[in-house]
Amino acid sequence: MKDLYINEIDKQDPAYQALIQEKGSVFNDPVWLSLFGNRLRLYGIHDHDSLRGAFSLYHTHIYGLSYIKNPVTTPHCGLIYFNETGNRYKRNSQEKAIHACIADFLKTLKPAIIQFNLPPEVTDVQPYLWKGFKVSPTYTYRLDLRRDMEEIVSQFDGKLRSDIGKAQKDKIRVERTENLSIIRDLCKKSFDRQKKTIPYELIDRILDRFATPDNSFAFIARSGDQPCAAALCVYDATTAYYILGGYDPDNRQRGAAAYAIRSAIEYAREKGLSTFDFEGSMIPAIEGFFRGFGGELTVKYAVHRAKLPIEMVLKLVKREVY
Numbered sequence: 001m002k003d004l005y006i007n008e009i010d011k012q013d014p015a016y017q018a019l020i021q022e023k024g025s026v027f028n029d030p031v032w033l034s035l036f037g038n039r040l041r042l043y044g045i046h047d048h049d050s051l052r053g054a055f056s057l058y059h060t061h062i063y064g065l066s067y068i069k070n071p072v073t074t075p076h077c078g079l080i081y082f083n084e085t086g087n088r089y090k091r092n093s094q095e096k097a098i099h100a101c102i103a104d105f106l107k108t109l110k111p112a113i114i115q116f117n118l119p120p121e122v123t124d125v126q127p128y129l130w131k132g133f134k135v136s137p138t139y140t141y142r143l144d145l146r147r148d149m150e151e152i153v154s155q156f157d158g159k160l161r162s163d164i165g166k167a168q169k170d171k172i173r174v175e176r177t178e179n180l181s182i183i184r185d186l187c188k189k190s191f192d193r194q195k196k197t198i199p200y201e202l203i204d205r206i207l208d209r210f211a212t213p214d215n216s217f218a219f220i221a222r223s224g225d226q227p228c229a230a231a232l233c234v235y236d237a238t239t240a241y242y243i244l245g246g247y248d249p250d251n252r253q254r255g256a257a258a259y260a261i262r263s264a265i266e267y268a269r270e271k272g273l274s275t276f277d278f279e280g281s282m283i284p285a286i287e288g289f290f291r292g293f294g295g296e297l298t299v300k301y302a303v304h305r306a307k308l309p310i311e312m313v314l315k316l317v318k319r320e321v322y
Helices: 014-023 030-034 088-109 126-130 149-154 158-169 180-194 200-210 256-270 284-291 308-317
Strands: 004-008 040-047 050-062 065-069 113-117 134-144 172-177 216-223 226-235 239-247 275-277 296-306
Touching (some): 004 088, 014 040, 030 200, 088 126, 172 180, 180 216, 180 226, 200 239, 216 256, 239 256
Parallel strands (some): 239 275
Antiparallel strands (some): 113 296, 134 275, 134 296, 172 216, 226 239
Protein backbone atom coordinates (compact mmCIF):
# COMPACT_ATOMS: atom_id res chain seq x y z
CA MET A 1 0.00 0.00 0.00
CA LYS A 2 1.21 3.53 -0.78
CA ASP A 3 2.46 5.68 2.08
CA LEU A 4 -0.08 7.92 3.77
CA TYR A 5 0.50 11.32 5.31
CA ILE A 6 -1.63 13.82 7.24
CA ASN A 7 -1.82 17.59 7.13
CA GLU A 8 -4.31 20.31 7.97
CA ILE A 9 -6.89 21.06 5.28
CA ASP A 10 -9.53 23.71 4.71
CA LYS A 11 -13.21 22.98 5.34
CA GLN A 12 -14.06 24.23 1.85
CA ASP A 13 -11.45 22.09 0.06
CA PRO A 14 -13.26 20.61 -3.00
CA ALA A 15 -11.71 17.21 -2.31
CA TYR A 16 -13.08 17.33 1.25
CA GLN A 17 -16.48 18.35 -0.08
CA ALA A 18 -16.45 15.29 -2.36
CA LEU A 19 -15.40 13.07 0.55
CA ILE A 20 -18.21 14.21 2.86
CA GLN A 21 -20.73 13.97 0.03
CA GLU A 22 -20.05 10.24 -0.14
CA LYS A 23 -18.97 9.35 3.41
CA GLY A 24 -19.80 12.22 5.74
CA SER A 25 -22.23 12.76 8.59
CA VAL A 26 -23.65 15.95 10.05
CA PHE A 27 -20.49 16.24 12.17
CA ASN A 28 -18.38 16.62 9.01
CA ASP A 29 -20.47 19.54 7.76
CA PRO A 30 -18.24 22.64 7.38
CA VAL A 31 -20.96 24.74 9.04
CA TRP A 32 -20.90 22.44 12.08
CA LEU A 33 -17.10 22.53 12.20
CA SER A 34 -17.10 26.33 12.00
CA LEU A 35 -19.06 26.54 15.27
CA PHE A 36 -15.86 25.77 17.19
CA GLY A 37 -13.61 28.44 15.70
CA ASN A 38 -9.94 28.03 14.90
CA ARG A 39 -9.34 25.70 17.84
CA LEU A 40 -10.96 22.95 15.80
CA ARG A 41 -8.47 21.66 13.25
CA LEU A 42 -9.50 19.62 10.23
CA TYR A 43 -6.93 17.07 9.10
CA GLY A 44 -6.72 15.26 5.78
CA ILE A 45 -5.31 11.77 5.25
CA HIS A 46 -3.53 11.74 1.90
CA ASP A 47 -2.25 9.07 -0.43
CA HIS A 48 0.30 11.08 -2.42
CA ASP A 49 -1.87 13.91 -3.83
CA SER A 50 -5.25 12.23 -3.27
CA LEU A 51 -7.41 12.90 -0.20
CA ARG A 52 -8.31 9.51 1.23
CA GLY A 53 -9.91 10.54 4.52
CA ALA A 54 -10.33 13.26 7.14
CA PHE A 55 -10.96 13.85 10.85
CA SER A 56 -11.13 16.83 13.21
CA LEU A 57 -9.83 17.52 16.71
CA TYR A 58 -10.29 20.40 19.14
CA HIS A 59 -7.12 21.99 20.55
CA THR A 60 -7.45 23.74 23.89
CA HIS A 61 -5.80 24.18 27.30
CA ILE A 62 -7.04 22.96 30.66
CA TYR A 63 -5.24 24.16 33.78
CA GLY A 64 -2.48 25.40 31.51
CA LEU A 65 -1.98 21.99 29.87
CA SER A 66 -2.32 21.47 26.12
CA TYR A 67 -5.31 19.20 25.50
CA ILE A 68 -6.68 17.64 22.30
CA LYS A 69 -10.23 16.31 22.39
CA ASN A 70 -13.63 16.20 20.73
CA PRO A 71 -15.48 19.49 21.00
CA VAL A 72 -18.51 19.62 23.28
CA THR A 73 -21.72 18.16 21.71
CA THR A 74 -19.65 16.37 19.04
CA PRO A 75 -19.64 12.65 19.79
CA HIS A 76 -16.48 11.64 17.91
CA CYS A 77 -13.65 12.90 15.74
CA GLY A 78 -15.67 12.64 12.52
CA LEU A 79 -13.23 10.21 10.95
CA ILE A 80 -14.28 9.26 7.42
CA TYR A 81 -12.24 7.64 4.67
CA PHE A 82 -12.37 5.68 1.45
CA ASN A 83 -11.49 2.02 1.78
CA GLU A 84 -10.90 0.32 -1.54
CA THR A 85 -13.03 -2.66 -2.35
CA GLY A 86 -11.25 -5.97 -2.44
CA ASN A 87 -10.83 -9.06 -0.35
CA ARG A 88 -11.03 -8.96 3.42
CA TYR A 89 -7.25 -9.02 3.82
CA LYS A 90 -6.86 -5.84 1.73
CA ARG A 91 -9.65 -4.04 3.55
CA ASN A 92 -8.29 -4.97 6.98
CA SER A 93 -4.76 -3.99 5.98
CA GLN A 94 -5.93 -0.63 4.71
CA GLU A 95 -7.88 -0.01 7.94
CA LYS A 96 -4.77 -0.68 9.99
CA ALA A 97 -2.62 1.53 7.78
CA ILE A 98 -5.02 4.47 8.15
CA HIS A 99 -5.19 4.19 11.94
CA ALA A 100 -1.42 3.65 12.27
CA CYS A 101 -0.92 6.83 10.24
CA ILE A 102 -3.29 8.75 12.54
CA ALA A 103 -1.55 7.42 15.66
CA ASP A 104 1.90 8.38 14.32
CA PHE A 105 0.63 11.85 13.44
CA LEU A 106 -0.92 12.40 16.87
CA LYS A 107 2.38 11.60 18.55
CA THR A 108 4.05 14.38 16.56
CA LEU A 109 1.61 16.93 18.05
CA LYS A 110 2.93 16.20 21.57
CA PRO A 111 0.02 17.55 23.63
CA ALA A 112 0.03 17.07 27.39
CA ILE A 113 -3.24 15.12 27.09
CA ILE A 114 -5.13 13.66 24.17
CA GLN A 115 -8.54 12.06 24.54
CA PHE A 116 -11.02 11.62 21.71
CA ASN A 117 -13.67 9.21 20.50
CA LEU A 118 -13.66 7.26 17.27
CA PRO A 119 -16.92 6.80 15.35
CA PRO A 120 -18.86 3.66 16.31
CA GLU A 121 -18.14 2.19 12.88
CA VAL A 122 -14.46 1.88 13.83
CA THR A 123 -13.80 -1.43 15.57
CA ASP A 124 -10.11 -2.05 14.82
CA VAL A 125 -8.14 -0.12 17.45
CA GLN A 126 -5.04 -2.30 17.50
CA PRO A 127 -2.84 0.32 15.76
CA TYR A 128 -3.41 2.78 18.63
CA LEU A 129 -2.51 0.14 21.21
CA TRP A 130 0.60 -0.82 19.24
CA LYS A 131 1.65 2.84 19.11
CA GLY A 132 1.41 3.34 22.89
CA PHE A 133 -2.09 4.80 23.24
CA LYS A 134 -4.69 3.55 25.66
CA VAL A 135 -8.13 2.63 24.36
CA SER A 136 -11.31 2.31 26.41
CA PRO A 137 -14.95 1.70 25.50
CA THR A 138 -17.69 4.30 25.74
CA TYR A 139 -21.29 3.64 24.81
CA THR A 140 -24.33 5.02 23.10
CA TYR A 141 -27.80 3.63 22.39
CA ARG A 142 -29.12 3.47 18.85
CA LEU A 143 -32.68 2.81 17.75
CA ASP A 144 -33.42 1.06 14.45
CA LEU A 145 -36.17 3.18 12.89
CA ARG A 146 -36.87 0.71 10.08
CA ARG A 147 -39.68 -0.79 12.14
CA ASP A 148 -43.26 0.12 12.94
CA MET A 149 -43.55 2.75 15.63
CA GLU A 150 -45.65 0.33 17.65
CA GLU A 151 -42.80 -2.17 17.66
CA ILE A 152 -40.27 0.53 18.61
CA VAL A 153 -42.40 1.67 21.57
CA SER A 154 -42.95 -1.94 22.66
CA GLN A 155 -39.22 -2.11 23.44
CA PHE A 156 -39.39 0.89 25.79
CA ASP A 157 -39.04 0.24 29.50
CA GLY A 158 -42.46 -0.24 31.09
CA LYS A 159 -41.91 2.61 33.54
CA LEU A 160 -40.94 4.93 30.69
CA ARG A 161 -44.13 4.04 28.79
CA SER A 162 -46.07 4.63 32.01
CA ASP A 163 -44.45 8.05 32.47
CA ILE A 164 -45.33 9.03 28.90
CA GLY A 165 -48.90 7.83 29.48
CA LYS A 166 -49.03 9.91 32.66
CA ALA A 167 -47.90 12.99 30.73
CA GLN A 168 -50.59 12.41 28.12
CA LYS A 169 -53.22 11.90 30.83
CA ASP A 170 -52.09 15.15 32.46
CA LYS A 171 -52.70 16.88 29.12
CA ILE A 172 -49.06 17.57 28.43
CA ARG A 173 -48.92 18.66 24.80
CA VAL A 174 -45.87 17.99 22.60
CA GLU A 175 -45.29 19.90 19.39
CA ARG A 176 -42.52 20.47 16.90
CA THR A 177 -41.19 23.99 17.02
CA GLU A 178 -38.90 26.23 15.01
CA ASN A 179 -38.82 28.77 17.85
CA LEU A 180 -35.38 27.81 19.09
CA SER A 181 -35.35 30.47 21.79
CA ILE A 182 -37.62 28.14 23.78
CA ILE A 183 -35.04 25.35 23.41
CA ARG A 184 -32.31 27.76 24.50
CA ASP A 185 -34.18 28.80 27.65
CA LEU A 186 -35.05 25.26 28.72
CA CYS A 187 -31.52 23.95 28.11
CA LYS A 188 -29.96 26.75 30.11
CA LYS A 189 -32.39 26.31 32.99
CA SER A 190 -31.70 22.58 33.04
CA PHE A 191 -27.92 22.97 32.87
CA ASP A 192 -27.96 25.59 35.61
CA ARG A 193 -29.80 23.15 37.85
CA GLN A 194 -27.41 20.29 37.03
CA LYS A 195 -24.32 22.53 37.19
CA LYS A 196 -23.17 21.31 33.78
CA THR A 197 -20.20 23.05 32.23
CA ILE A 198 -21.38 23.15 28.59
CA PRO A 199 -20.61 26.68 27.34
CA TYR A 200 -23.79 28.64 26.84
CA GLU A 201 -22.23 30.46 23.89
CA LEU A 202 -21.93 27.08 22.15
CA ILE A 203 -25.65 26.45 22.62
CA ASP A 204 -26.25 29.87 21.08
CA ARG A 205 -24.01 29.09 18.11
CA ILE A 206 -25.71 25.74 17.46
CA LEU A 207 -29.16 27.32 17.58
CA ASP A 208 -28.33 30.57 15.78
CA ARG A 209 -25.70 29.55 13.23
CA PHE A 210 -26.31 25.88 12.51
CA ALA A 211 -29.83 24.67 13.16
CA THR A 212 -32.21 24.87 10.18
CA PRO A 213 -35.15 22.68 9.14
CA ASP A 214 -32.75 20.99 6.69
CA ASN A 215 -30.43 19.65 9.41
CA SER A 216 -32.31 19.67 12.70
CA PHE A 217 -35.68 19.45 14.43
CA ALA A 218 -36.92 20.29 17.90
CA PHE A 219 -39.87 19.28 20.07
CA ILE A 220 -41.20 20.95 23.19
CA ALA A 221 -43.60 19.64 25.81
CA ARG A 222 -46.05 22.15 27.27
CA SER A 223 -48.08 22.11 30.44
CA GLY A 224 -50.88 24.47 29.52
CA ASP A 225 -49.08 27.27 27.70
CA GLN A 226 -45.89 26.85 29.69
CA PRO A 227 -42.93 24.96 28.04
CA CYS A 228 -41.60 22.36 30.45
CA ALA A 229 -39.24 20.10 28.45
CA ALA A 230 -37.44 20.10 25.10
CA ALA A 231 -35.44 17.88 22.76
CA LEU A 232 -33.24 19.01 19.86
CA CYS A 233 -31.83 16.64 17.25
CA VAL A 234 -29.50 17.21 14.33
CA TYR A 235 -29.61 14.81 11.40
CA ASP A 236 -28.00 13.74 8.16
CA ALA A 237 -29.10 11.39 5.39
CA THR A 238 -29.50 8.37 7.67
CA THR A 239 -29.33 9.30 11.35
CA ALA A 240 -30.87 11.65 13.89
CA TYR A 241 -28.66 12.57 16.86
CA TYR A 242 -30.15 13.75 20.15
CA ILE A 243 -27.68 16.46 21.14
CA LEU A 244 -29.55 18.88 23.40
CA GLY A 245 -32.37 18.49 25.88
CA GLY A 246 -33.65 20.40 28.83
CA TYR A 247 -36.46 20.98 31.27
CA ASP A 248 -37.77 23.71 33.53
CA PRO A 249 -36.85 22.68 37.10
CA ASP A 250 -39.61 24.96 38.41
CA ASN A 251 -42.22 23.29 36.20
CA ARG A 252 -41.21 19.63 36.16
CA GLN A 253 -43.84 17.32 34.75
CA ARG A 254 -43.49 13.57 35.02
CA GLY A 255 -42.91 12.03 31.60
CA ALA A 256 -42.69 15.33 29.72
CA ALA A 257 -39.05 14.92 28.63
CA ALA A 258 -39.61 11.29 27.61
CA TYR A 259 -42.73 12.31 25.68
CA ALA A 260 -40.75 14.98 23.78
CA ILE A 261 -38.04 12.46 22.88
CA ARG A 262 -40.63 9.87 21.81
CA SER A 263 -42.12 12.47 19.48
CA ALA A 264 -38.65 13.22 18.08
CA ILE A 265 -38.10 9.50 17.45
CA GLU A 266 -41.42 9.23 15.62
CA TYR A 267 -40.67 12.31 13.53
CA ALA A 268 -37.21 10.98 12.57
CA ARG A 269 -38.84 7.72 11.47
CA GLU A 270 -41.43 9.59 9.40
CA LYS A 271 -38.61 11.50 7.68
CA GLY A 272 -37.25 8.16 6.46
CA LEU A 273 -34.15 8.10 8.68
CA SER A 274 -32.90 4.67 9.66
CA THR A 275 -31.26 5.37 13.04
CA PHE A 276 -31.89 7.46 16.15
CA ASP A 277 -28.70 7.92 18.18
CA PHE A 278 -28.92 9.07 21.80
CA GLU A 279 -25.23 10.04 21.78
CA GLY A 280 -24.66 8.16 25.00
CA SER A 281 -23.48 9.08 28.43
CA MET A 282 -21.14 7.57 30.99
CA ILE A 283 -23.20 9.16 33.78
CA PRO A 284 -25.26 6.31 35.30
CA ALA A 285 -28.51 8.26 35.76
CA ILE A 286 -28.48 9.60 32.19
CA GLU A 287 -27.42 6.25 30.76
CA GLY A 288 -30.35 4.61 32.58
CA PHE A 289 -32.79 7.11 31.11
CA PHE A 290 -31.50 6.56 27.57
CA ARG A 291 -31.50 2.78 28.09
CA GLY A 292 -35.23 3.00 28.78
CA PHE A 293 -35.92 3.70 25.10
CA GLY A 294 -34.83 0.19 24.14
CA GLY A 295 -32.01 1.02 21.75
CA GLU A 296 -29.12 -1.22 20.79
CA LEU A 297 -26.12 -0.73 23.06
CA THR A 298 -23.32 0.41 20.73
CA VAL A 299 -19.66 0.76 21.64
CA LYS A 300 -17.48 3.72 20.65
CA TYR A 301 -13.78 3.53 21.40
CA ALA A 302 -12.00 6.39 23.15
CA VAL A 303 -8.29 6.90 22.47
CA HIS A 304 -6.12 8.37 25.27
CA ARG A 305 -2.55 9.41 25.80
CA ALA A 306 -0.90 11.67 28.36
CA LYS A 307 2.65 12.63 29.23
CA LEU A 308 3.94 10.27 31.89
CA PRO A 309 3.88 12.61 34.96
CA ILE A 310 0.37 13.76 34.03
CA GLU A 311 -0.75 10.19 33.43
CA MET A 312 0.38 9.23 36.94
CA VAL A 313 -1.85 11.97 38.37
CA LEU A 314 -4.74 11.02 36.09
CA LYS A 315 -4.53 7.44 37.31
CA LEU A 316 -5.63 8.72 40.71
CA VAL A 317 -8.68 10.61 39.45
CA LYS A 318 -9.65 8.74 36.28
CA ARG A 319 -8.79 5.13 37.00
CA GLU A 320 -11.49 3.96 34.61
CA VAL A 321 -9.59 5.57 31.72
CA TYR A 322 -5.89 5.61 32.66
